Amino acid sequence: MKALVIGGAGYIGSHVVLYLCDRGIEVTVFDNLSTGKQENLDERALFVRGDILVETDLEQAFKDGNFDIVLHFAALKSPEESMLFPMRYAKNNLTGSLNILNTMLKFDVRNIVFSSSCAVYGESRYIPIDEKHPLEPINYYGYTKLAIEENLAWYARLGKINYAALRYFNAAGYDLDGRLRGREPQPTNLLPIIMETASGERSSMEVFGTDYATDDGSCIRDYIHVNDLARAHFQALEYIMAGEKPLVTNLATGRGYSVLQVIESAVKITGRTIAYDCTERRKGDPAVVIAGTERAFEALGWQARYSDIETILKSMWKVYGN
Ligand code: UDP
DSSP, X not given: OEEEEETTTSHHHHHHHHHHHHTXXXXXXXXXXXXXXXXXXXXXXXXXXXXXXXXXXXXXXXXXXXXXXXEEOOOOOOHHHHHHOHHHHIIIIIIHHHHHHHHHHHTXXXXXXXXXXGGGTXXXXXXXXXXXXXXXXXXXXXXXXXXXXXXXXXXXXXXXXXEEEEEEOEEEOOOTTSOOOOOOSSXXXXXXXXXXXXXXXXXXXXXXXXXXXXXXXXXXXXXEEHHHHHXXXXXXXXXXXXXXXXXXXXXXXXXOEEHHHHHHHHHHHHOSOOOEEEEOOOTTOOSBOOBOOHHHHHHHOOOOSSOSHHXXXXXXXXXXXX
């Protein structure tokens, strides 16, 4: 089986490449290394440096590949940035994904696994958020993911492709065997910021809002270990290659931790003090995001194994703690 992993040098993509190579899949990574890292590249995979906005780059990669399936991770992912610079997101996420789809068809590659996001749901109307929840993104980033899902659905309906769209909740952690250590520069997500504070790279951090309607007043999220995500991609690949019908599913645990609970766990695991200030709410943050997980289990037999917060934080401390 031959897979083209677009964005395979990035955080989630590289963990998936590792998993696929471990399972004997022949992997080619396509990445422009804008946020992906050379150090994340797996030696067992071929690497093609290229940009999804340059059609000839894509064609070059597909030309000799004979790929059975594409896994597409290449996207910009900051909700805040997407509200300030929507054109960047329109170009990279929308145009880039359509370029990929159209190049697939040109080279008769009919299967794709797409990285979607819980951002497609917007404000939660009910908890847990299952796949039937209304799709009303509240930032442009989430809209781009939804628009790509809709295009995938149309291409499938027109008999052109088969696909799985995987809606990640809060991806976190590092490879449990310590094989990937590429750190994101200037992270905006909670867990890397906690790690940087514990390691002393930051003197303190902010907790955005402690007046939410939750037990301790801080926001609750559903954190999913990146090794669990990697296994889900492999299972989705097998599902799609078996000719099952298109799949749109959440990937999450169905359990949530508050910001203050995560900090408390991190203090225990790292043995460090983590100074924080309780500040204003961050714009656009829902109080509670917890996923329904039944569909992934029913369709793929997948459920999280390594996503308790202690395991996630321990795997991160191996990277940040020295
Ligand atoms: N958060 C925080 N301080 C930070 C970064 C994040 O309190 O420095 C909070 C944020 O307000 C949210 C939660 O942590 O409630 C998770 O945020 P993150 O950006 O990691 O993911 P999101 O759920 O926004 O996709």
